[in-house]
Amino acid sequence: MTPKIFFIYFAISMTFMSVMVITRRNPVHSVLWMIGLFFHIAAVYLFLNAEFLAAVQIILYAGAIMVLFLFVIMMLNLKEEVVAPRFIGEWPIGVALGIAIITMIIYSVFTIQPGPVGEHTIEAIQKTTHAKAIGSLLYTKYIFPFEIASLVLLVAVVGAIVLAKKR
C-alpha cells in the first residue's frame, strides 16, 4: 500500500511540474520547475531499482543540461519575453493533438502482454551491485553502440563550437 501512495504523490507532482514547465512566461522559472521534475524522476528510478541511473539523472540532467539552458538564457535578451504572448495562435489544435496521443496510449496500455522474463532478477542485481551489472553489459555486449555514442558526443562538441562561434 505504501509504495502506491508514494507513486500517486510522485505522479501528481510530476504532472503538475511538467504543466508548469510548458506554461511559465519566464524561461528561468521553466528551468527551475524542470530541475524539480528531474529530481522526482530520479526518485521514480530509485523505486524501480535503478540506483546508478538515478545518480546519472541528477548529475547529467539536473546538473549539466539544465545549467547549459540557464547559461543560454543568461546570454539572450529576454526582456520582451515577459510581455510577448506565450502561445501560438493555433494552440487549441496542439492541445487537442496532445490529449489524443495521451488517451490513445492509455487506452492501449491495459492490453499489454508482457514477454518472457530475462535473467537479471532483483536478487542477481543485488548480488553484483547495479553499477557493476549494467557496466558489464555495457562494456561487453553493447561495446559497439557505446563507441557510436562517444562519436555522437564528439560531433555535438564540434557542431556546437562551429554553430555558435562569431563569424
Next chain:
Amino acid sequence: MVPLSWYICLSAVIFGIGGIGFLVRRNVLIMLMSVELMLNSVNISLIAFSHYLQDLKGQVLVFFVITVAAAEAAIGLAILVALARNKSVLHTDEITEMKG
C-alpha cells in the same frame, strides 16, 4: 507493488504534455525543454519495462537516450544562440525566411 501499467500511464501523460508544449509554445527555448521532457518520459517507461521484465537491456538503452539528449541540447542551444545573434528572433512565428 505498483503495477506496470501505472508507470506507462505516467510516462504517456508526461510525453503528451511535452508534445503539447512543443506544439503550442512560441519560444524556441521552451520547445527544446519540451523535447527533453518527452525523452525523459520515454526513459521512465524503458526503466519500468526493464524492471518488470527483469532484463537490463532497457537500462542500457536509457544510457544512449541520455547521450543523444545531451548532444541534442548542445546542438539545439548552439542553433538558438546563432539565431538570436544573426536574426535576433526567438519566436517560431517570426522565423519566416523560407515562407516565400
